[in-house]
Amino acid sequence: MAYTTIKKPSDYFNTKLYTGTGATQSITGVGFQPDWVWIKQRNTTRFHYLFDSIRGATKKLHSNSTDAESTLSTTLSSFDSDGYTVETDAGVNQSSGTYASWNWLASNTTASNTNGSITSTVSANTTSGFSIVSFTGNGTAGATVGHGLGKKPDIIIEKNRVTTGGYNWNVYSSALGATYIGSLNGTSSFTTAGATIYWNDTEPTSNVFYLGSSGQSNTNGAGYIAYCFTSIKGFSKFGSYTGNGSTDGTFVYTGFKPAWVMIKRTDSAQQWGIMDNKRNTFNPMNAPLFAEDYQAESSSAFNNFDILSNGMKMKTGDQWTNASGGTYIYMAFAEEPLVGDNPATAR
Numbered sequence: 215m216a217y218t219t220i221k222k223p224s225d226y227f228n229t230k231l232y233t234g235t236g237a238t239q240s241i242t243g244v245g246f247q248p249d250w251v252w253i254k255q256r257n258t259t260r261f262h263y264l265f266d267s268i269r270g271a272t273k274k275l276h277s278n279s280t281d282a283e284s285t286l287s288t289t290l291s292s293f294d295s296d297g298y299t300v301e302t303d304a305g306v307n308q309s310s311g312t313y314a315s316w317n318w319l320a321s322n323t324t325a326s327n328t329n330g331s332i333t334s335t336v337s338a339n340t341t342s343g344f345s346i347v348s349f350t351g352n353g354t355a356g357a358t359v360g361h362g363l364g365k366k367p368d369i370i371i372e373k374n375r376v377t378t379g380g381y382n383w384n385v386y387s388s389a390l391g392a393t394y395i396g397s398l399n400g401t402s403s404f405t406t407a408g409a410t411i412y413w414n415d416t417e418p419t420s421n422v423f424y425l426g427s428s429g430q431s432n433t434n435g436a437g438y439i440a441y442c443f444t445s446i447k448g449f450s451k452f453g454s455y456t457g458n459g460s461t462d463g464t465f466v467y468t469g470f471k472p473a474w475v476m477i478k479r480t481d482s483a484q485q486w487g488i489m490d491n492k493r494n495t496f497n498p499m500n501a502p503l504f505a506e507d508y509q510a511e512s513s514s515a516f517n518n519f520d521i522l523s524n525g526m527k528m529k530t531g532d533q534w535t536n537a538s539g540g541t542y543i544y545m546a547f548a549e550e551p552l553v554g555d556n557p558a559t560a561r
Contacts, residue, residue, distance in 0.1 A: 219341060220449040223548040226319045226342035227450075229474060229492040235300060236309030244297040249346060250322035250441065251290060251298055252277070254503050256493070256511040261470040263305045265290045267323055268337055268348045269439060271298075274305075274374060277398055277505045280382055283375040283439075314493055314503065314511075316474060318350050320346050328440035329360030329421040338362030343444040351425070353434030356414050358422040365444045367418050368452035369545060371398055377433060377540045384412055384431050387543045390480060392417045392424070399506050404480040404543075452544070454480075454548065459497050459538025461524035463519070463528025466544065471523050473549035477504065477534070481541040484534050489518070497521060499530050523550075 220429040230244050234255075249267040254260070262277040271292050273285050288303040293541060297317075301305040306442035307313075320337035327336045332352055338345035338361070345362045351374075360365060368388040368528035383398035390396075396404040409415065418424065422444070422547040424434040432438075445451050451468040457479075458464050474490045486505035494501055498517035518535050520527045526546075535542070 220548075220551070221448050223473065223550065224353060224471070226339065226344070227474065227547045228317050229490040230269045230317060230449060231254050231492050232313050232315070234300075234304075234307040234309055234311035234313060234354075234370075236307060236456075238291075238299065238301050239307065240294060240299045241297040242317065243292070244315075244317050245513070246317075246319045247293055247295050247322055248298060248317035249293070249322060249345075250318040251293070252316045253306050254314050255288070255311050256260055256314055256503070258308075258510050259508055259512075260305055262509050263289060264313065265292050265345050266297075266321070266439065266441075266542070267320070268335060268346045269375070274438070275375060275384060278508050280380050280399055282378045282381070283311065302428070304338065312491065313429075316488075316490065318342075318344055320344055322458065325362070326500075327360035327362055330358035330427075332357050332359050334359050334361075336362035336535050339442065340364050341446070343446040343450055344441045347440040347441075349438050351432040351434055351436045351438055353427055353432055355425075355427040355432075356416070357425045359440070361418070361424065361440070361442045363409075363420070363442055363444050365420050367423060367442040367444050369443040370418065370423055371442075372431060372438060374430065374436050375435060375439050376437040381430055386418070387414055387454070387480075388417075388452065389543050396478065397482065397506075398486060399414050399507060403426065403482050416508075428431045449548050451546045454541065456544045457528065457536040457538060457540040457542060459531040459536060459540075463530065463536040466526045468525040468546050468548075469551070470546075470548035471550045472526060472546045474520055474545075474547045475499075475526065476541055476545045478544075479533065479537065479542050482533070482537070487534050489517075491521065494521075502534075536545055
């Protein structure tokens with residue numbers, strides 16, 4: 215049996231960089247029709263713009279904000295066979311603006327999922343371990359929602375998308391468990407305080423995830439979107455590590471050469487740092503963008519980590535990636551698998 219069923223990771227996840235024109239333009243070269251597009255302008259202060267095919271083109275959310283979903287026709291106007299089309303809004307297409315977009319393939323279709331007590335609409339890719347889930351809350355503790363992965367999720371990122379006023383991006387990590395809750399839009403540590411009203415203190419299964427009664431996660435009648443991930447050998451890894459505070463830092467084994475990494479310290483307030491292989495083309499990786507922050511990209515004062523053929527090697531003792539005794543979670547997607555038909559090479 216092959217090490218991984220995914221021979222070309224960029225068929226399922228890909229980073230695309232582009233320069234804005236201020237006029238309608240088609241962004242091509244993604245390699246597939248994306249179902250989730252996350253765009254961040256790199257050269258100036260600007261919100262993150264997140265779009266998915268279930269909610270539909272022109273409907274934006276911001277990872278750095280608690281704002282509800284809004285519809286803006288001048289943003290991303292269509293999901294195309296090799297990318298997407300952007301219109302004139304500066305958040306996605308300012309003239310001479312430089313942008314990073316991170317793109318994931320789900321199924322390019324939707325299906326009704328009745329595995330949970332709440333019926334959901336799902337676009338799921340069981341090969342790559344990614345699904346987009348839309349549902350309406352019922353306000354009942356212990357409610358369940360089908361996610362379509364056929365395997366227990368390692369990461370769930372959920373947002374009340376329709377209610378105005380202070381609703382966080384809720385994050386579940388299997389590395390910490392369902393008794394913990396984190397917020398993608400903030401730097402706070404993961405906490406057990408009140409976590410039962412988010413995930414009902416109950417681990418997700420291969421078919422469903424659980425909800426508490428919190429308005430953040432399950433307001434009766436409110437619409438929610440969730441992005442669910444499960445680790446796929448040779449393609450994606452979602453795990454945790456402990457920092458050692460050294461320039462000869464912790465090594466994190468992923469089993470592939472990472473193309474995209476997001477790291478968050480969970481026992482202390484720190485940022486959600488994102489690196490990718492298109493903006494950071496050589497080691498060390500030192501030009502992060504931050505999911506909860508609208509600031510422009512800038513080279514870090516620290517040489518945060520090296521990308522290796524089989525994982526990541528921390529290169530500094532900074533608080534964001536490698537504080538002594540610090541607990542971290544990470545999401546990683548592959549550029550190349552470690553072995554197989556397209557084996558990884560060193561940088």
